[in-house]
Amino acid sequence: NAGVTQTPKFQVLKTGQSMTLQCAQDMNHNSMYWYRQDPGMGLRLIYYSASEGTTDKGEVPNGYNVSRLNKREFSLRLESAAPSQTSVYFCASGRGRGDSNQPQHFGDGTRLSIL
Amino acid sequence: EDQVTQSPEALRLQEGESSSLNCSYTVSGLRGLFWYRQDPGKGPEFLFTLYSAGEEKEKERLKATLTKKESFLHITAPKPEDSATYLCAPGGGYNKLIFGAGTRLAVHP
Numbered sequence: 001n002a003g004v005t006q007t008p009k010f011q012v013l014k015t016g017q018s019m020t021l022q023c024a025q026d027m028n029h030n031s032m033y034w035y036r037q038d039p040g041m042g043l044r045l046i047y048y049s050a051s052e053g054t055t056d057k058g059e060v061p062n063g064y065n066v067s068r069l070n071k072r073e074f075s076l077r078l079e080s081a082a083p084s085q086t087s088v089y090f091c092a093s094g095r096g097r098g099d100s101n102q103p104q105h106f107g108d109g110t111r112l113s114i115l
Numbered sequence: 116e117d118q119v120t121q122s123p124e125a126l127r128l129q130e131g132e133s134s135s136l137n138c139s140y141t142v143s144g145l146r147g148l149f150w151y152r153q154d155p156g157k158g159p160e161f162l163f164t165l166y167s168a169g170e171e172k173e174k175e176r177l178k179a180t181l182t183k184k185e186s187f188l189h190i191t192a193p194k195p196e197d198s199a200t201y202l203c204a205p206g207g208g209y210n211k212l213i214f215g216a217g218t219r220l221a222v223h224p
Contacts, residue, residue, distance in 0.1 A: 041216055042119065042213070042214030045211075101147040103147075105161060108156070108158045109156075109158050
């Protein structure tokens, strides 16, 4: 009963390097989300996908791109990493197609440090 | 502007000492308010959804309540295993969950 699986769990990058964070869910959910969590702040939405084939910007999209590969998988890409992108990244999925009356279910995060 | 404030930032309780966590929100067109528990190094774990003022939900030692401006998470006779960060997230509009910074709860034996 995996739920939402994120890989990798930890990563250290140098400024300017690129990488892709992977997320997969096995709950047959329609919507998927990427958040970042920084100390003393609430989770902030980076991008979301209300359904397979659609993606939209959230609150803090600059410096990121996403791909909804299929219904199960939603990846987040950092093209040229910056120290300000050091954070913990969470992927979530939800049953609805974007209406905010359904809970989201989270993975255990990717801890990313950029030197 | 939509806003969420959780208080206190941190709370230390003795085992068995009941208390309440507060979530104050300003969100237009509230669609649902969600409570999560987050353990260190883990993702948020869903606890409750509340949809309308006056609604209450219970799970073991936790009870969540909702008014038009606030939600409370009441913890009755807490145990050390209730230690975690509790997050509140009102949902207002399309794909718009607004997360508070959380309350860090420590329950000591």
